[in-house]
Amino acid sequence: MAYAAFRSIGAYIPPKIMTNADFEKIIDTSDEWITKRTGIKERRLSEAGEASSDLGAKAAQIAIDRAGISKDEIDLVICATVTPDFLCMPSTACMIASKLELPNVMAYDISAACTGFVYAVSVAKAFVESGMKKNVLIVGAETYSSILDYTDRTTCFIFGDGAGAAIISATEDKSEAIIDVNCSSDGNYHDLIKTPGGGSLHPCSQEVLDQKMACIKMKGNETFKLAVKTLTSDVKVMLEKHNLTNADINHFIPHQANYRIIKAVGEALDMNDEQTVVTVDKYGNTSAASIPMAMNYAYEQGKIKKGDNVLFDAFGGGLTWGSALFPFSPKN
Ligand SMILES: CC(C)(COP(=O)(O)OP(=O)(O)OC[C@H]1O[C@@H](n2cnc3c(N)ncnc32)[C@H](O)[C@@H]1OP(=O)(O)O)[C@@H](O)C(=O)NCCC(=O)NCCS
DSSP: OOEEEEEEEEEEOOSEEEEHHHHHTTSSOOHHHHHHHHOOOEEEEOOTTOOHHHHHHHHHHHHHHHHTOOGGGOOEEEEEOSSOSSSSSSOHHHHHHHHTTOOSOEEEEEOOGGGHHHHHHHHHHHHHHTTSOSEEEEEEEEEGGGSOOTTOTTTTTTBOEEEEEEEEEEESOGGGBOOEEEEEEOGGGTTSEEOOSSSSSSOSOHHHHHTTTTSOEEOHHHHHHHHHHHHHHHHHHHHHHTTOOGGGOSEEEEOOSOHHHHHHHHHHHTOOTTTBOOOHHHHOBOGGGHHHHHHHHHHHTTOOOTTOEEEEEEEETTTEEEEEEEEBOOOO
C-alpha cells in the first residue's frame, strides 16, 4: 500500500501592507480596538488585477522546488479557495496549472472556506493512498480584498490576501506517512459567515450590487464562540484517537482568525507558546491560505524539521472544520 507523505511547504505573501492605522482612515475603529479584540496589526493585499491563481502559482512553485520534484511529476492540482479567479469556471486550480505550465493534469477547486486547506490534505491523502495519484500539489489561495465591504467595520479589518502550498507524495515508508485527517461540517450554521448574493440563489442583479451581497457578511461574536469550542474538541478527538498527548506535538498550527481564539484554544489544550504557530498579527485571516502560510512562516524561521509532528486545526464558513496530523517528511 502507498502512504501519503507531506513533503514540502511554500507560501507567497503579497508585499502590499494594510495596517490598522489605514483602517482608522476609512472606518470608525482604532488600532487599539483591533489589536485588543483580534491581535491583528496588519494584513497583506494583492495588487489590482492580481488574482488568487497568481498568488497560488507563486506559492506552488516554491513548494515544488522544495519538494525536489520536477513539475512534470505532478499528477493532481487541488486549490482550496472561496475567492476564485472566476465565479463558476474555469477553476482556480486550472488557472494555477496553466500558469505553472502543467497542461495535462487533473485540477479542481475545493470550497470549504477557512478549512479548505485541511480538506485538500484529506483528499490528497486519499488519492495517494488509493494509488490513483503520486504527487499532489495542494494550494490554499485567497484574495479576500475582492469580497470585502470596506464600509462594514465589523468584518473588513479581519481578512487579508495570500497563498500557501504543499506537495503530498506517495511513499512506501510508513514512518513518513500522514497519520490522520478528520474533516467535518454542519450546514445548519450556514448563516454565520456568508456571501449571500451572486450565486444561483440570488444571481447577480442591481440589488446584489447595491446591497453589496457578493461581499462577505459575518456574525463575528457567534462565530467566535463556536470556533473556540470546535477547534478545541477537534484536537482532543484527534489526539485521543491516536493515543497521543499535547507533548507529542512539535508544531500546533491553528487557523489564524483571531489571537483570542488561538489563545483560548491553546490554553484549553495546554499547548505552549513554543508549540503554537501565530501569524495572525502579520497577515490577518487569510482563510484557506492561513494554515499553509503559518506553517511556511515557522518553516522559514528554521523551526520545522524533518520528522517533527505537525497538527493543523481549522474552522470556517459552512460551517466546516478539520484537523490533520502528520510528520513533516521532506525527502532530504
Ligand atoms: C469580529 C470580532 C473581532 C468582534 O469582536 P467581539 O469581541 O465579538 O465584538 P462584538 O461584535 O461583540 O462587538 C463589540 C463592540 O465593538 C463594536 N465594534 C465592532 N466592530 C468594531 C470596530 N472595527 N472598531 C471598533 N468597534 C467595533 C461593536 O459595535 C460593539 O459595540 P457595542 O458594544 O457598543 O454594541 C470577533 O467576534 C471575531 O473575531 N469573531 C470570529 C471571527 C472569525 O473567526 N471568523 C472567521 C472564522 S473562519
